[in-house]
Every structure is written in structure tokens, then in C-alpha cells.
Amino acid sequence: MNVQLLNKKEAIFESTLTLINENGFHGTPMSQIASHANVATGTIYHYFASKDELITELFAHCRVKTNEHIFNVEESLSYKEKFFYIWNRLVDYYLANKKVFWFVEQFYSSPYYELIQQKKNPSYYGADRMRMFFEEGINAGIIRNVSFPTLISLYIGAATSHVKMVTYGFCKAQKQGREDLIEIIWNGVKNQ
Amino acid sequence: MNVQLLNKKEAIFESTLTLINENGFHGTPMSQIASHANVATGTIYHYFASKDELITELFAHCRVKTNEHIFNVEESLSYKEKFFYIWNRLVDYYLANKKVFWFVEQFYSSPYYELIQQKKNPSYYGADRMRMFFEEGINAGIIRNVSFPTLISLYIGAATSHVKMVTYGFCKAQKQGREDLIEIIWNGVKNQ
Amino acid sequence: MNVQLLNKKEAIFESTLTLINENGFHGTPMSQIASHANVATGTIYHYFASKDELITELFAHCRVKTNEHIFNVEESLSYKEKFFYIWNRLVDYYLANKKVFWFVEQFYSSPYYELIQQKKNPSYYGADRMRMFFEEGINAGIIRNVSFPTLISLYIGAATSHVKMVTYGFCKAQKQGREDLIEIIWNGVKNQ
């Protein structure tokens, strides 16, 4: 697939992301996605078999992009530094790419996600890198030995909640809030 | 409005909740809501002006019900006990009423929520009780003086993430996970 | 189902019959069927689940109507007279209802027919009355003992071919042709 084709697929992704943010899955007809991407309606169907497949593939695309971004971390940092760094990268990424954030949130809480889960294993999206990072800290005795879902609920749950707060406009002084948040989490999970 | 009518409205709410859980906003036509509730399509329009209003009112209904449940707390308990109790009530309620949980999540991440926000103030759903509870702890010097959104992100964010984990099937041993989670949060936010 | 509803279903049938005659299955959109029947597009879907079902039910309807017409025969007639009478009724009916004839022909030679066959038994359309009539003649020793499909091929095959000839305009003096045709068939199948 050459550059031209990739560009077209990217344009469709971008268009879908933007419009679904504004109008939701339901409020975004294929025709609108097409015209916003400057392609014909039929063209979308060369790249995606259906609207469902388009949305599903866009979700995978977002997850991969997000994971690529947040795990881009200096190996020389201490574990604690990494713990703060990765979390801040995630929050930064979502705040800088709110469309990605909201699309993914919308996807997770819709019936689409169930369809996906049956077919894909976690490594598909790079989700297991998070697990490895936590295991590293537990094995080194740096963080408490609690289950992966518990850590995820805390680490990711707080990050997404924070982004929502900021986006909803409930949270003006985000700088301070962010620092408090990750520090509280660190205090809670660190040993001693 | 007599019992008969309330029953009909309840039946429509229940039907909507169930079907939107299974098929999403988009996948749930009014006709299906009607037949599942054993009423005629037109009947829904006696109680709700439109599909949007039905969904929006159902959301308010769910929020009120949830808040009524979680703040039903013994005044004699210590602050720490209340901190654990309320959180567990919330998780319990969502796990026992998964349809409510997922409907609300779906609503929050959809364009519906934006429409709501413009019209309603937080007290409408009883949301300010949470704020009052946190302020009580801060004023008494029991928990750290961090912003309300930060506390919410942590407390509610972790609860909803936990419920998601359990629902997705990622989290088998939920009992232990729950206890770890609220304990970590407490450790993180308590003074000293 | 009251008269009003029956009328609407009849109007849709009539419209479908007319338009498919003119433009074929493919060339006849539902919207056109609807407007020609003076109903809304959606109304068709109250009576028929899909275009396929509409066409399939119309086929059954035509077959039943045709069989009702042709077997309306005086019991007092001799077998030979009935043999001529029924055949002429069939040809008359098709010539007077060319739309029915062509629709049925089109249906038989399309992939629709295969779908039908799997579900319906011959008696459904009244098709076994023909078989009974031939068996009557064979048992009485009036016509030769040849298989039912053979008799059908001859009796019905010649009738439909004749109607086609007339319709195509290949056959001007139809009166004489018809009489020759059924006489030849009779000569061929009668005993002695």
C-alpha cells in the first residue's frame, strides 16, 4: 500500500474521529465522514467493509498510537521516575488528542467493545506493556504486590477521570491537580 | 400521577435501560423499547417528548437513584469508616446494577452529556454531596487538602475502573482487589 | 385484518405486478412500488419484511388465483371436454392477465424459485389438482398412462409457449392456433 493510499485511509480515520467526537457514532453518517475526508462515499468501502469495521479499526489504530507514545521512555530513569513519566505522558497525550480520548471512551462503553474483545488478545494493542511495567516494580519490591487490574484501575482510572474533569471544565488548575494525583497514587502503591 | 402511570413510566425506563445496554443508543429503536415494555409506541410519547428526552431523563433518574443509595450512611461511623463505606456502597450498587452503570457510562462519553451540562447544575443529581463529604474530611484535617476534582478522579475513577474490570472479566478475585484499591486510595489521601 | 388493510396489501401487489412487468425485478425500486400504490415506502414494510418476501408472496398469490380460476369447471362435462376446457381457461386467464403470466414466468426462471421450493410443498399453491385431474383420466383408461411430469410438460408447456408466442407478436391468428394446439395434444395423449 503506497503513500497515496495510506493518506486516504488516514484522512478517513481523521474525519471519523472528528465527527464522532462532535456527533457520536449514531450522529455521524458515512456520507458526512466521506465529504469531510474529501473522498466519495464508496471510497470508504474500499478500505473498510462497513461502518462497524471502520470504527473498530479506528479504535485499534488509536490504541496502538497511544501505547507507542506513552512507552517512549528513557531506560536510564529510576522506576519511580518512570512511574510518574508514563502517567504524565498518557495524560498529556489524551489532553493533546482529546478526540482520540473521547472516541476511545465512547468505544469502551458501547456495545462495540464487546465485539472486539472476542477476537483480539491484549497484546494486539500493546496493552501488555503496562502489565510488564507493573510486574517489574513488584518484582523489584518497589511497589506493593497487588493485582494488575487493581493497579490499572488506579493508574489508568485516575488518568482518564482527570482528563474528563479537565475536558468537562470542572478542573481549572490542572497543573497542581495532576501533580497531586500521581503523587497520591505513588504514595498509595509504593512499599512502606 | 397514579400508580398505574408510574408503573408504565418505570416499565419504559427499565426497558430502555436493558435494551441500550445490549444494543447501544443507536441500536435501540423506540418501537423495541415499547414492545419490551408492553406498551404501544405512541404511549412513550405521552411520558416523554422525544427519544432524547427519554434518555436524558433516564440518566437523571439513574444518578438520583445511585446517590440515594450510596449516601445512606450511619452518622455514627468515623470519617475513615465512612470513606470506605461509601466507596464500597458505590461499587456494590454498580455491580448489582450493571445496566445502570453501563448506561451512565455510555451517556457520559456521548454527546448527550454535553447537552445536559448546559442546563443542569451539579446539585440537581445530588453530586454536591460528594463535594461536601470531601470538604468535611479536609476541614477536619483527616485527608490531604487537594482539590475536589483530584479527589473525585481518584475515588470515583478507581471505582468505575474497578467495575469495568470486573465486568470485562479481567478481574477474577474481585474481593481482594476491592479492598486493596480503597486501602491504597486511603493511604494516598490521608494526612501523614 | 380488515378491508382497509387488505386493500392496501392488494394495492401493493398490483403495483408490484405492473412495475415488475415493465422493468423487471431489478428495475423496480421499492420507492416506485410505493408511490404507484399510493402508500409510503415504509408502509410496504408493515406488510412484507423485505422486497424478497413481497415478491415471493406475490408469486404465491398469483399461483393460488390462477389455480382457483382454471379449476372452476362444470362436473357434468365429459373428461375430454374438461381436458379442453381447463386448458382454454388457463390460456384465457394468462392472456387476460398478462402481467400475472410474465411475473410468474420471470419468477420461475430466477433464483427466487429455488428459495421457494425448499419451503413449500406442491399442494400449497393448489398444484396437486392438476395431478389429480390427470390421474382421473389415466385410471379411467381415457388417456395414456404416462408420467405426470410428461403430461405437465405437454399440457402446461404448450399453453405457456402459446401465450408467449401471442405476447411476442409471433402469432396473429391465435384462435385457430389454440384450437390446433389443444387438439394435437389430445390426439397425442388419448388412448387409441
Added chain:
Amino acid sequence: MNVQLLNKKEAIFESTLTLINENGFHGTPMSQIASHANVATGTIYHYFASKDELITELFAHCRVKTNEHIFNVEESLSYKEKFFYIWNRLVDYYLANKKVFWFVEQFYSSPYYELIQQKKNPSYYGADRMRMFFEEGINAGIIRNVSFPTLISLYIGAATSHVKMVTYGFCKAQKQGREDLIEIIWNGVKNQ
């Protein structure tokens, strides 16, 4: 036009014949015809100006092939022998080439045929050879002096009906049925 090209045209014809048999005119997109024939979609348009032309030319092709086959008859045979021989050749050809048979049947009962009729005279497809054969018998006083359409209705009508019966699966013992059928026709049309 060299062999390569002829092969490609043949491949397109073959592909069209197969797919239209399975899915009808409507259910057979050009793209499917192309991929089944191992050519690009655009390639079809080098050989045929449109889908209509492709189908129309395929019809002519089938008619010519069929007529070439059935009139390949020994001159030394008696008229009666030829009468039986040609009919059996026709039935054999259709049974051995059911796709041709059903395509042609479908074409005849569709609006395509009307388009054709306006442009082509009967001799185009070799249809007048049948007429000549019947006239030969009439002039020699061997068969009854009935009109051409009458004879065609009988001779061809019975043949196609028989093929349909066999294809539909209504007719198991085809050998006996065939012999009965052509014998009955002969008895009906022969003089005395």
C-alpha cells in the same frame, strides 16, 4: 482478434453465465464477473460497452451455439427420424448445459428480450431453420398443416418444460418421460 483475446471474452461469457445462474441478473455485479473471470473490472469494458450489452451478446452467443448444435443432423435420415433426433439434441444440449438453458430462459422472461426484439430479425440467431424444417414436413404432407407458432409451442415448449421438470427435480425417470413426450408430439402432429 487473436486467441488470447478470444479466451478473455470467452472467460467473461463463462463467468457471466455461471454467476447469473446462481444469483440472477440483479445479483451479479460486474466486479464479481470480472474477478471470477480473472480479469480486471475495466477489462470487461474493452469487450462490451455496458452490462446490458454483455448480457445481450451472451444471449445471442448462446442461441447461436444451441442452434449450431441441434441442427447438426444427418441428411440421410427420414423426416420422422429427424423430427425425433433434433428434439433429442435440443433436450440433450440443454441438460448438458443447464447454465445456458437457465440463462436463456431468464433472458426471455425479462425486459431484456423486448429490447432485443426491436433490433434483431429471427434469422440472426438461426431461428428460421426451425421454420424451414417444419415447412419441409408440411409440404411433403408428413405432418399436419398447422401454423409455425403452433408447432413451435408444442415442440420447443415441451422440450423446455421437460428440461425444467428435470432440473427442478420433479422428474426422476427422465429417459422414459422423454421418449413418451416426443412420441406423443409426433402422434399429435403427423398426418393420419
Added chain:
DNA sequence: CATGAATGAGGATTCATTCAT
């Protein structure tokens, strides 16, 4: 000649909403 990506008009179907009963 051959390709197949791109087009966009057109078609089947759905569904929120209305309204006569």
C-alpha cells in the same frame, strides 16, 4: 491492452414521530 481505485447516483431498509381511532 489491462488494471483497479475512485466515483456518486441509486436502492433497500430503518425508525422517530404523528394522528386518527
Added chain:
DNA sequence: GATGAATGAATCCTCATTCAT
């Protein structure tokens, strides 16, 4: 109040055809 048939705009998707390579 309650019904559910009727509406028709809106949506997803298809597919004949074109054209740059």
C-alpha cells in the same frame, strides 16, 4: 390515556462506469 398503522426523511451500502497509470 392508549393504540399502532402510516409516514418519509435519513442512512448504509452497492455497483455500473470511468480514467489515470
